[in-house]
Amino acid sequence: MTGNDILLWDETLFKDLSVLEPDYLPEYFPHRDSQLNALRFALKPALRGMRPLNCLMVGPPGTGKTSAIMKVFKEIEAHAPGVVAVKVNCQIDSTRFAVMSRIYRQLFGISPPNSGIAFRKLFEAVVNFLISSEKVLVVALDDLNYLCCEGHANEVMYSLLRAHEQYPGAKIGVIGIVNDASDLYCLDSRVNSVFLPEEISFPRYEEAELLDILKDRVRYGFYPKVVSGEVLELIVSYVEKTGDLRVGIDLLRRSGFNAERRGSRMILLGDVEKAYEASKLLHLCRGISLLSDPEKQLLELIAKKDETKAGELYKSFHELTQLGYTRFYGMVNRLQMLNYVDADFTGKGKRGRTRIIKTKYEAADILNCLKKA
Ligand SMILES: Nc1ncnc2c1ncn2[C@@H]1O[C@H](COP(=O)(O)OP(=O)(O)O)[C@@H](O)[C@H]1O
Ligand SMILES: [Mg+2]
Incomplete structure (x- = not known):
């Protein structure tokens, strides 16, 4: 081995590690044009001060649902000052109060008074603000199934969906995000009779799509020649088992660390195999947690x-x-x-x-x- 093959102590294989972080929102977001367009179309009325269409985004883990809504919300933020778009991660905000507080914080820029204020009061403050400022609210409830216990989802959805009847002038759209349509089992008939969403489906990525997306991450995440075609193919074959892109991005990252640990300038197949052992439970555990x-x-x-x-x-x-x-x-x-x-x-x-x-x-x-x- 020549000295050139060995990584110096202050050298790294990663050109930009942030590209391989789980919450990175990529510039290049291919194979989801029809889904993005369906979302844009549903939200279009909001840009003209009207109530948007409600949506339901459905697809297994790692198919780009969260990223797609973030992309569209960014566009709205940049182009539509009359629209407030709020994404709620229901795994974190898993009660009706937490959801409404999240919306409140985004509208007012401060947390609601947390002592003794009821959900209803909080909701009224939100609605009154919307009416007096003539703004349209779009709420995305990501991983909505986490709201399902104890009627939290029903009360949140019912309040948001019926706001325009109870408070004339209130304009609110709701986007539900789930892994499977059966995740909506907990919604009662009061909600179902008003929640008739546009369904937007996120199918699993196919092999060629996975390869295309991961190639882009390799290009921005690593220095040239660190990841060979053979290595990338092995990673894609692992991702194919589940269709969960998160696994692929995680494998790239872990394989890179494994190669660095060996002091190598290149990722070898063994680095990937070792990384897979550590990361194969990632998909399983995430799926089970949902x-x-x-x-x-x-x-x-x-x-x-x-x-x-x-x-x-x-x-x-x-x-x-x-x-x-x-x-x-x-x-x-x-x-x-x-x-x-x-x-x-x-x-x-x-x-x-x-x-x-x-x-x-x-x-x-x-x-x-x-x-x-
Ligand atoms: N079409 C795509 N192009 C580029 N990256 C993608 C694409 N779809 C998903 N990803 C990436 O895959 C990972 C999982 O996507 P995410 O939106 O969190 O999926 P979901 O919400 O469906 O579980 C994220 O790191 C995201 O950046
Ligand atoms: Mg998600």
Whole structure:
């Protein structure tokens, strides 16, 4: 090896590490033009002082939903002074009060008085401000399923969606963001009768799209020749398993650190393989953290056994949650669709075909993620 192959102590492989941070909003955002345009179209009335169309963005983790709404909100900020766009991360602001406080803070630039003020009062302050300033409010509720317990989602949605009826002159649009349409199970009929959103779907990226997007990150994130074509292909093949781009960006970063640790000027396949060991749980844990509480309980029951018959599983699940068969059946199908469990029929049951349910990942990995979720 010549001296040139070895990294000096103050040298790095990363040209710009921030490009590989999870919350980086890239300039180049391809393969989502139709989704971005659908969003722009729905929000267009707001630019003319009218109530926008409500939207529902649906797609699995790592398909660009959060980034897409950030992009469009940035455009609004730059071009539409009469519109206030607020993105709420419901994983962080997970109560009706926290959501409304977030909106309040963005409108007034200060936190609401936190002692003893009711949700309703806070909401009225927001609405009165909108009416007197003649501004239109657009609220994106990101990972909305986190608001589902204890009726938080219902009250927030109901208030925002019906504001124009209760307070003439109030103009509010709501954008829900979820992984799966079934995440809306918690909305009651009062909300469903007024929430008839434009659905905007975010499908998994295909291999060529993943490669295109990751190439761009490599170009801005690393110095030339650090990431070979072969290395990038291996990373894409790992990402393909889940379609979650977050995994790809995380792998680039970790592989780079692994190569630096060896003092090498290039990432080798071994650096990627090692990084994958550390990062493969990232997607699983994130996906599991997004499940509803009863889905988590069901997954835990499944992971604690090698395999269970559907009937027995339902009995334990019902004892634990009091939920009925229809909900149970829907959740098993969803866990199967998300690839966490296998639920195949066997020919062996007493009355013919029985469904045998088991996890598709190492049970220990699933239980570990559940502990963190
Ligand atoms: N079309 C795209 N072009 C470039 N980067 C993307 C694209 N879609 C997603 N990403 C990146 O992938 C990661 C996950 O995207 P994110 O918007 O958080 O997905 P979601 O909200 O659907 O889980 C982010 O780092 C984001 O920058
Ligand atoms: Mg997101």
